[in-house]
Amino acid sequence: MRDPIGKKAAELKPSGIRKFFDIVAEMDDVISLGVGEPDFDTPWAIRDEGIYSLEQGRTFYTSNSGLKELRKEITNYVHRSLGVDYDPLKETLITVGGSEAIDLAFRAMINPGDEVLVPEPSYVSYKPCAILADAVPVVIDLKEEDQFRLTAEEVEAAITPKTKILVLPFPNNPTGAVMRKEDLEAVAKVCIEHDIYVVSDEIYSELTYTGEKHRSIVQVPGMQERTILINGFSKAFAMTGWRLGYCCGPAAIIKQMTKVHQFAIMCAPTNSQYAAVVALRDCAGEVDKMREAYNQRRRFLLHEFKEMGLPCFEPFGAFYMFPSIKEFGMSSDEFATELLKDQRVAVVPGSAFGESGEGYVRISYAYSLESLKLAMGRISEFISKLRAGKQ
Amino acid sequence: MREKILELLERNSRMTPAEIAVLLGSSEEVIAAEIKKMEDENIICGYNTLVDWDKTGADIITALIEVRVTPTRGQGFDNIAERIYNYPEVQSVYLISGGYDLLVILEGKTLKEVSHFVSSKLSTLDSVISTATHFILKKYKDDGIIFDKKKKDERMPVAP
Numbered sequence: 001m002r003d004p005i006g007k008k009a010a011e012l013k014p015s016g017i018r019k020f021f022d023i024v025a026e027m028d029d030v031i032s033l034g035v036g037e038p039d040f041d042t043p044w045a046i047r048d049e050g051i052y053s054l055e056q057g058r059t060f061y062t063s064n065s066g067l068k069e070l071r072k073e074i075t076n077y078v079h080r081s082l083g084v085d086y087d088p089l090k091e092t093l094i095t096v097g098g099s100e101a102i103d104l105a106f107r108a109m110i111n112p113g114d115e116v117l118v119p120e121p122s123y124v125s126y127k128p129c130a131i132l133a134d135a136v137p138v139v140i141d142l143k144e145e146d147q148f149r150l151t152a153e154e155v156e157a158a159i160t161p162k163t164k165i166l167v168l169p170f171p172n173n174p175t176g177a178v179m180r181k182e183d184l185e186a187v188a189k190v191c192i193e194h195d196i197y198v199v200s201d202e203i204y205s206e207l208t209y210t211g212e213k214h215r216s217i218v219q220v221p222g223m224q225e226r227t228i229l230i231n232g233f234s235k236a237f238a239m240t241g242w243r244l245g246y247c248c249g250p251a252a253i254i255k256q257m258t259k260v261h262q263f264a265i266m267c268a269p270t271n272s273q274y275a276a277v278v279a280l281r282d283c284a285g286e287v288d289k290m291r292e293a294y295n296q297r298r299r300f301l302l303h304e305f306k307e308m309g310l311p312c313f314e315p316f317g318a319f320y321m322f323p324s325i326k327e328f329g330m331s332s333d334e335f336a337t338e339l340l341k342d343q344r345v346a347v348v349p350g351s352a353f354g355e356s357g358e359g360y361v362r363i364s365y366a367y368s369l370e371s372l373k374l375a376m377g378r379i380s381e382f383i384s385k386l387r388a389g390k391q
Numbered sequence: 392m393r394e395k396i397l398e399l400l401e402r403n404s405r406m407t408p409a410e411i412a413v414l415l416g417s418s419e420e421v422i423a424a425e426i427k428k429m430e431d432e433n434i435i436c437g438y439n440t441l442v443d444w445d446k447t448g449a450d451i452i453t454a455l456i457e458v459r460v461t462p463t464r465g466q467g468f469d470n471i472a473e474r475i476y477n478y479p480e481v482q483s484v485y486l487i488s489g490g491y492d493l494l495v496i497l498e499g500k501t502l503k504e505v506s507h508f509v510s511s512k513l514s515t516l517d518s519v520i521s522t523a524t525h526f527i528l529k530k531y532k533d534d535g536i537i538f539d540k541k542k543k544d545e546r547m548p549v550a551p
Contacts, residue, residue, distance in 0.1 A: 021549040034549035124551045173551075292395075296414035303413045346549055353551075369414075 008132060015124050016352035020336065024346045031367075031375045032346040036173060038238035038319070039366045040293075043286040046237060046275045053274035060270060064262040066094025066246070067273045073280040074246050078229070081205070084218050090251040093258050094268045098203040098232040098245035099125055100261070105199045105228045105247065106133035106165070108256035114164040119150045120354025121322075122169040123201065138163070141356035144324065147313055148177035152186035159190070165197045168217055171204035174353045174362035175322040176315020178208055181215050188220040198227040203245070204318040206236035206287050209295045214317075218248075225250055228257075233272075235318075236287055237279045242272040294319050297365040297372055304376040308383055319366045322350065326359040328386050336361055342385070343378035392417070396425060397434070402535075404438040443530070443538045453482075453498050453527040454505045457491040458513065459520040468492060471518045480508060491523070502526070 017034075024030050041047075065071065071088040079085055086092055095101040102125055106116065112134040118126045119140045130137040140158050142148045155166060168187070170179045179187075191198055198217055205214040218224045232245025245268075247257070261267075301321050305312045312323035325335045332349035339361075340346050348364075350357030365372060392415065399411055408423040415422070429435045444451045463470050468486050475495055476484040483496040495513070499505040509524055530538060 015551060017549055017551050021547065024548040030548065032548035035546045036550045037546055039544070039546070296399075299416050300413050348549060348551075 012128050012131060016333075017124070017348060020340070020346065020348065020352075023337075023340060027340070027344060030340070030344045030346055031371055031378065033363045033365075033367060033372075033375055034346040034348045035364050035366055037240040037366060038235060038290065039368065040238040040290050042238050042242070042275075043279070043283050045282055045286075046239065046279045049278040050242075050271050050275035053271055058270055058274060062094075062267045062270050062273055064267055065089075065092070065258055066268055067270075067277070070094060070273050070277050070280075071246075073277050075248070077280050078248060081213065082216050082219055084216070084224060086248040087251065091254055092246060092248050093254050093261060094273060095232075095245045095247060095261065096243045096265055096268050097234060098201060098230050098247075100265065101228070101230040101232075101245050101247040101257075102126065102199065102201060103129045103132070104257040104260050105230070105249075105253070106130050106135060107260050108253055109165060109197060109228075110135045111164075113162060115160060115162040117155065117158050117163060117166040117196075118354075119154075119167065119169060121148070121172075121174050121350055121357035121360070122167070122353055123173050124353065126167045126169070126201075135165075136162070139354060139356075141354075142172075142175070142177070143356070144313055144360075148172060148175040148322070149179055149183050150187060151183070152190045155187055155190045156194075159194050159196065163194065163196055165199055166191060168198050168200040170200075170202070171208055171214070171317025173204065173318050174320050174348065174350065174357065174360075176318045176320045178210065178315075178317040179215065179217075184215060184217045185220050188217055188223045191226065192222050196226070198223065199230065200227055201230045203230065203232050204235050205231060207291055207294060207319060208317045209291075209298060210316045228253060233276050233279055237276075237283060238290065239272070239276070239279065242269065242275065244268055244272040244276050294365065297367070297369060300369065300372060301363065301365055301376070304380070308376075308380050310383065319364055321363045321365065322357075322360050323363065324360055328383075328390075332358055332361050339379065339382050343382045345375050345378045345382075393425060393429065393434075396422060397429070400426075400435070400438075404440075441534055441536055445530070450500055451498055452500065452502060452505055453496065453530075454509075455525045455527065456495040456497060456509060456513065457487075457523040457525075458493040458495055459491045459522075460493060460516075461518045461520060462492075463518060471516065474516060475513065478508070478512065480504075 024032060071092045074092055075086045075088040106129050110133040114135050115138045116130040116135045117140055118137045119142050127137040138158055140154050200217050202216055208214045218227050218229050228247050228249040230247045233239040302314060305323055310323045312321055315321060332351050336347050336349040348362040350360030350362060395415055396411060399406055409419045412419045412422045460471050462468050472484050475481060480497055480499060481495055482498050485494045487494045497505060509522055514522055
């Protein structure tokens, strides 16, 4: 028989998280801080609308681009939050989570051999999706001394004549880093100078704790026409399982993305789309409440790490902490494995998010304060043991 | 700041000023002083524990009583409300708009005890015109807390 497997798929590196998942699944009594999704239930008003739409028998496909009503709510929301305007009919596409939009953006824009700049540590999908679209991913290593922000110099240094797209993953998973206005402006200047497009993954945009609103690169003059803005309902509205995201961008690119989406997916889940209309229309208050809860937990963890003497820069976005474990002379994979075996606390090794994540672990605070307290007690004990052992 | 402290205490009155300070990014002294002030100003009126008595052996019956009253000259409803809320078995008294005037929440050990209160103490008050008593059969949610909700974390333990 011929080998049924194609080269491209076979050569993709599996996610480093999988191994952990398998170990954790076998153990009892594990406190997992390894989850990348909110612990809150989807607000009831949204769930209720989902139920109602099923009762109404709205079980058919929507148009490929998604419900017109929802696209209008989305462009209204983007206008409210960023002050940037998109045409709901031509410049917006509803996708199956933000993840699909990442995939579509690459497939719509890439010619074989084009280079895609991927800042790391970051979400695990960018590189594989770029490769599947026949692009060559070029990694930019973000540094803790820059608070894991992307600098214009780093972008400039990575650019070659083949560079076509810069991925901008902020607020960042796994570091929690956010970009300031001046950072975005500097990066934008480089992109405009070198004629580079941006895929801006802003799925955590509602979860920032600077006291100011999230800022997007599309707010910088000259950038809206060269940016695909990706967002979704998963993180802000605790709707991960509903699989609903969206993107906004120049009509020409959205048109091609919609074509690929049409052939691969048809349309995003109808039920989720109806529910999402209510999310954008009525649930800003719920989002505020969840944000405040995350912020309190974030402060709690910062305080705990300080007490433990575990160095951790202060993250201002998403729901992750990214403490350094370099003092223990272990790889982040070893640290996470030992912590799991010794204390039954699961964290994700930073190296799962790129080589520059080595020496760090990702700790999610999408958990109740009670769980976090328990977990911090165990981590503290683990660290004390390691330190005692080293002396 | 005040509202945030109150929100935390309302959910968990056992939280210490030190714990609250960490969550709100403040200092223990500031939080403790603020709580003290709010106690003095009667903004914080007490620290209760929310109990689901149904799960204990104790027999407790809760009744909602709608009371129609004639307001007294110069006093409005305050006078009669006071005469009702002074009874220790009365948990809550609210002035209500709509079909009746006062909503009285009463706790007793037996049906008899409650009906005795209504017939001999409440109905006999001069300004009370009529009462309607409703017994509570089951409490699903009280003070924002759902009683029988055990939530299992169904998320995958590790995800990117």
